[in-house]
Amino acid sequence: MRPQRSWVVLTDGYLTSRNAKTAHGVIRYSTDSIAAVLDREYAGSSLAEVLPGLGRDAPIVGSLGDALGFDPSSLLLGVATPGGWMPEHWRAWMIEALEARLEIANGLHRFLRDDPELVELADRNGATLWDVREPPSDVPLFSGANLDDPRPVVLTVGTDAAVGKMSAALELVAAANAGGRRAEFIATGQTGIIIAGWGIAVDRVISDFTSGAAEKLIADAGKDSDVLVVEGQGGLWHPAFAGVTLGLLHGAAPHVIVLCHQAGRTAIEEPPYTKLPPLPEMIEAYERNAATVRPAKVACVAVNCAGLDDDARAETIVEVENETGLPAGDVMSGDAPKLWAAVDAALP
Amino acid sequence: MRPQRSWVVLTDGYLTSRNAKTAHGVIRYSTDSIAAVLDREYAGSSLAEVLPGLGRDAPIVGSLGDALGFDPSSLLLGVATPGGWMPEHWRAWMIEALEARLEIANGLHRFLRDDPELVELADRNGATLWDVREPPSDVPLFSGANLDDPRPVVLTVGTDAAVGKMSAALELVAAANAGGRRAEFIATGQTGIIIAGWGIAVDRVISDFTSGAAEKLIADAGKDSDVLVVEGQGGLWHPAFAGVTLGLLHGAAPHVIVLCHQAGRTAIEEPPYTKLPPLPEMIEAYERNAATVRPAKVACVAVNCAGLDDDARAETIVEVENETGLPAGDVMSGDAPKLWAAVDAALP
Numbered sequence: 084m085r086p087q088r089s090w091v092v093l094t095d096g097y098l099t100s101r102n103a104k105t106a107h108g109v110i111r112y113s114t115d116s117i118a119a120v121l122d123r124e125y126a127g128s129s130l131a132e133v134l135p136g137l138g139r140d141a142p143i144v145g146s147l148g149d150a151l152g153f154d155p156s157s158l159l160l161g162v163a164t165p166g167g168w169m170p171e172h173w174r175a176w177m178i179e180a181l182e183a184r185l186e187i188a189n190g191l192h193r194f195l196r197d198d199p200e201l202v203e204l205a206d207r208n209g210a211t212l213w214d215v216r217e218p219p220s221d222v223p224l225f226s227g228a229n230l231d232d233p234r235p236v237v238l239t240v241g242t243d244a245a246v247g248k249m250s251a252a253l254e255l256v257a258a259a260n261a262g263g264r265r266a267e268f269i270a271t272g273q274t275g276i277i278i279a280g281w282g283i284a285v286d287r288v289i290s291d292f293t294s295g296a297a298e299k300l301i302a303d304a305g306k307d308s309d310v311l312v313v314e315g316q317g318g319l320w321h322p323a324f325a326g327v328t329l330g331l332l333h334g335a336a337p338h339v340i341v342l343c344h345q346a347g348r349t350a351i352e353e354p355p356y357t358k359l360p361p362l363p364e365m366i367e368a369y370e371r372n373a374a375t376v377r378p379a380k381v382a383c384v385a386v387n388c389a390g391l392d393d394d395a396r397a398e399t400i401v402e403v404e405n406e407t408g409l410p411a412g413d414v415m416s417g418d419a420p421k422l423w424a425a426v427d428a429a430l431p
Numbered sequence: 432m433r434p435q436r437s438w439v440v441l442t443d444g445y446l447t448s449r450n451a452k453t454a455h456g457v458i459r460y461s462t463d464s465i466a467a468v469l470d471r472e473y474a475g476s477s478l479a480e481v482l483p484g485l486g487r488d489a490p491i492v493g494s495l496g497d498a499l500g501f502d503p504s505s506l507l508l509g510v511a512t513p514g515g516w517m518p519e520h521w522r523a524w525m526i527e528a529l530e531a532r533l534e535i536a537n538g539l540h541r542f543l544r545d546d547p548e549l550v551e552l553a554d555r556n557g558a559t560l561w562d563v564r565e566p567p568s569d570v571p572l573f574s575g576a577n578l579d580d581p582r583p584v585v586l587t588v589g590t591d592a593a594v595g596k597m598s599a600a601l602e603l604v605a606a607a608n609a610g611g612r613r614a615e616f617i618a619t620g621q622t623g624i625i626i627a628g629w630g631i632a633v634d635r636v637i638s639d640f641t642s643g644a645a646e647k648l649i650a651d652a653g654k655d656s657d658v659l660v661v662e663g664q665g666g667l668w669h670p671a672f673a674g675v676t677l678g679l680l681h682g683a684a685p686h687v688i689v690l691c692h693q694a695g696r697t698a699i700e701e702p703p704y705t706k707l708p709p710l711p712e713m714i715e716a717y718e719r720n721a722a723t724v725r726p727a728k729v730a731c732v733a734v735n736c737a738g739l740d741d742d743a744r745a746e747t748i749v750e751v752e753n754e755t756g757l758p759a760g761d762v763m764s765g766d767a768p769k770l771w772a773a774v775d776a777a778l779p
Contacts (some may be wrong), residue, residue, distance in 0.1 A: 207576035225671035227702035252625045291540075293638045319677075322724045323573035326641045326678025333670030346737075354575035357723050368719075377704050378672045 085280035088115040088157045088186070091150040091270045093176065095123040098143070102213060104245075105190050106161030108274035110137045112253050115139040118155035121176070128247065141286060142305045146423060147179045148183075157186040157213075159277065169193060186211040190273030192287070215273045216284040218296065218354055225294040229301045229336045230377060234308060236301060237428045238337035239315040239385065240369050242359055243352060244324055246345040247414070248315040249275050251385040254414035256312050257424035267308035269300050275314045285316055285334075293327055297334025310430065314336065319349045319368055329372060336376045339429045340369055341422065343385045346399045361406050383425035384411040385418075433628035436463040436505045439533070441497040441524065444472040445510045446481060446491070452593075453538050454509030457624035458485045460601050465489040466503035485608065491770040495527045495640070499518045505561075517541060525549060533557040538621030540635070563621045564632040564697040566644065573642040577649045577684045578725060583778045584649060586658045586685035587733065588676070588717050589666040590707055591700060594693040595762070597623050599733040599770075602762035603689065604660050606771035615656035617648050619679060633664055633682075634675045641675055644680025658778065661685065667716055668707055669699045677720060683723045687777045688717055689770065691733045694747045710755050729771035732759040735765075 092110065098120065099101045107284050110130065117130070125133050126145030133143065140328040144150045147158075158180040160173065169191060177187055177195075181204040189195050194214040229236070237255065241295055252268055252275075259266035268275070270282025281303075283356050288296045296373055297313070304311050313335045317324025342365065351354045359365065366381045373379040384403050388396040398412055403411040410425040412418025439550065440458065446468060458465055459479065465478070467490050473481050474493030481491065492498045495506075499581045506528040508521065517539060525535055526544075529552040537543050542562040544550055553560050577584070587596040600616055600623075607614035616623070619632025629651075636644045645661070652659050661683045665672025690713065698704045707713065714729045721727040732751050736744040744761055751759040758773040760766025 126612045126731055164497075227670070230703060286636055286637070289540075289634070290636055290638040290675045290678065291634035291672070294670050320723050321721075322575070322678075322681030322684075324639070325681055325720075325723065326674040327638045328674075329667075329677045330638065330670075330674025333673055355578060355724055372667075372673075375668050375673065412778075425739050 089118045089155045090115055091147070091155040091158045091180070091185070092120045092161045093116055093158060093173070094120060094122045094161050095170070095173070096122060097196065098122045098125050102162050103278065105163055105274045106159065107137060108249060109138050109159060109161065113278045118153035119144050119150040121145075121147060121150050123201070147176045151183050155185060157188055157284055160187065160189045160191065163190070178204060181205050181208050181210045184208050186213055188213045188215055188277055190215045190277065192216060206347050215276050216287040218249050218288045219299075220281055220285070222292045222299055224292060225298060227336055229298050229334070232301055232397070234304070235310050235339070236333065236335055236337045237310060237312045237339045237341060237426055237430075238335045239313070239320040239341045239343050240328070240332065241315055242320070242342065242344045242362070242365050243318045243348060244321050245352070246318070246343045246348070247385065247387040248343045251341060251343050251414050252312045252314045253278070254419035255423050255426060258419035259310060259312070259427070262420070262423065265307060265309045267305050267311050269304055269311050269313040271297070271314045271316055275376040285331050286324070290326065290330075291364045293330025294334030297331045301335065315343070318351070319365070319372070320357045321353070322355065322357070323353065332369070333376050337373060337379045338377065338431050339414045339426050340373060340379050340381045341383055341385055342366055342369065343387065343427060344403070345387045346391060348394075362403065366407060380429055381409065382429040383409050383422045385422055386411050386413050388413040390417065436534070437466045437503045438463055439466055439503040439528070440468045440509045441466060441506060441507045442470040442509050443463065443518070443521070444470060446470045446473050450510050453511055453622045453625065454598060455482070455485060457507060457509065458487050458577065458623050461626045466501035467492050467498040469493075469498050489540040489653065495524045503533060505536055508535065508537045508539065511538070516776070521757050526552060529553050529556050529558045530558060532556050533559045534561060536561040536563055536625055538563045538625065540564060563624050564635040565635045566631055569641045570631070570636050570647055570688050571643040572640060573646060573682055575647050575724070577656045577682070580649055582652070582656060582659055582681055583687070584661060584685045585687045585689060585774055586661045586680065586683045587663040587689045587691050589663055590668070590690065590692045590710070590713050591696060592669050592672055593700070594666075594696070594748060595735040596691045596734065598706070599689060599691050599762050600660045600662045601626070602767035603771050603774060605662070606767035606774070610768070613655060613696075614658045615653050615659050617652055617659050619648065619662045619664055633679050634672070635744070638674065638678075638702075641678025642682030645679045649683065663691070666699070667713070667720070668705045668728065669701070669702065670703065670705070680717070680721055682726050685727045686725065687774050688721060688727050688729045689731055689733055689774060690714055690717065690729045691735065692751070693735045694739060694744075702732045710751065714755060714757075728777055729757065730777040731757050731770045733770055734759050734761050736761040736764065
């Protein structure tokens with residue numbers, strides 16, 4: 084079993100914003116404890132009051148000193164900042180954390196180990212700096228080795244970025260394990276890695292090694308896992324991420340694919356706002372590209388229905404099922420067992 | 432104008448091997464001089480005797496000391512080694528080169544600047560270590576900025592790796608310029624960068640930044656160039672490289688695409704030996720993926736006919752033209768003007 088952490092989750096005013104995606108994911112899915120949330124904007128409230136949907140409670144505090152009162156092991160920098168920028172006033176909190184021997188987990192592109200003051204302080208206090216996105220030094224080039232691995236692989240892919248690929252993978256794993264399987268979540272992004280305690284941020288490896296990184300993840304997965312559910316990244320129609328998406332698809336070499344889609348989204352959310360093809364075309368594109376390494380079918384569609392009421396959600400899911408001819412469902416509304424059944428039936 | 436170099440080209444026994452692709456490319460296409468080739472296997476012969484097809488002559492010597500007699504400015508490590516490994520006996524030559532104040536250009540994945548002894552020696556002698564694959568520190572994320580650039584962009588893409596995408600780009604540029612255009616070659620790989628004197632090895636940037644790197648190359652191209660011909664990388668059916676290929680396609684956002692193909696190749700040459708789809712399908716795949724950012728047509732097919740006699744070459748080219756409905760030709764056999772005419776006609 085991996086080490087169990089007790090987190091101070093730093094959200095710094097962004098607790099309710101999409102920028103706190105990492106914090107939200109860890110709060111919702113990690114088996115670690117949440118000692119406290121550090122957010123001056125919401126200090127004094129509780130996590131369950133501010134974000135009841137995350138299913139956990141913890142005190143929200145306004146200073147690192149207050150957080151230390153809840154006996155944490157680790158400080159999570161839980162806010163994604165554009166371009167990897169880290170606000171200067173976080174430094175005082177990080178220094179205080181290291182002096183209290185806390186580990187610091189950093190999911191940003193910029194690494195803590197490149198900051199001599201923090202490195203020195205961590206060394207002096209026996210504290211750990213965990214740059215979550217830092218790839219291992221032994222990522223191989225793609226070799227095709229996965230094709231000889233007996234364990235079936237499932238990959239969640241997306242019609243765009245930020246549609247719920249990680250959540251779908253985690254919910255599918257939970258549904259599979261509830262049904263008696265030994266499914267393992269394979270993390271490919273910073274939030275997933277913090278949740279799983281290991282993984283590789285495939286968007287942070289040298290581009291030539293993207294598919295090799297995915298291969299290594301499969302090779303390194305638990306030997307007693309009987310199905311591996313890999314977290315997808317990006318989307319084939321998002322030009323900032325499509326290369327990573329394709330490298331991950333080829334390296335993971337899934338047997339079964341789960342398409343993740345945001346209800347109602349018809350174009351990618353960032354420049355150049357590419358119009359999305361119809362769902363059947365997107366399914367066909369993923370299947371065609373997967374076949375370069377191993378033929379794989381999309382078994383079902385995970386539809387992210389955030390913001391829809393029950394009626395609209397039910398209607399959307401029926402529409403997606405009619406359009407694709409595949410089972411569809413919203414994993415955040417209890418449909419993970421239905422989707423897992425479709426995946427399981429398609430596994431070799 | 433960029434600095435002019437006078438190269439000692441180190442090929443170390445591989446002068447006639449495909450491993451010396453970088454050496455061959457620089458000898459054939461660079462506007463720099465070739466002072467000497469350093470290859471103990473062929474020492475005493477001349478380059479024109481051993482490789483008449485490259486169109487240049489230079490003495491072949493067996494020691495760096497002998498090479499220094501030809502007054503070089505720079506030592507080129509001209510052999511690609513699998514995984515970026517550098518033979519230990521090159522070190523003595525590199526030390527000798529630095530002591531003679533030569534620049535060293537290194538196209539391998541492993542960097543010279545990570546070798547403290549070489550860095551110290553270079554500093555002491557005022558010599559330069561050029562790690563050609565080292566990306567600039569300011570590679571941006573994809574933004575779509577290229578879409579506002581008025582200069583038309585041409586991209587060479589491949590049905591597989593190592594089919595002649597760089598040569599096709601360079602020959603098209605030469606044909607365009609012979610016809611009065613101000614075409615510029617945009618380098619995306621180590622050999623191309625050494626030839627052009629600048630560029631970014633897009634397979635060496637962090638995967639998240641692949642398309643941003645391609646965008647930066649377009650932005651940094653000469654302001655007086657009236658058409659940019661970008662060197663493609665990899666191929667959509669090669670799982671080790673497809674992510675880079677797609678990121679480059681999206682970032683370069685070409686107006687016109689040139690498909691490069693090795694005559695007779697029906698599967699990729701490395702594991703998992705993916706069978707290549709028919710040419711029209713491959714053309715459609717590149718056009719469909721390009722359209723994510725900007726619609727672009729494949730204007731012609733550059734067929735690498737190395738090893739074929741004149742009759743077989745002519746027959747192959749007719750076959751490709753019939754199969755694709757597009758002009759085809761072998762740039763190494765004088766067909767670049769024909770292919771350029773097809774590109775030029777398709778430019779906006």
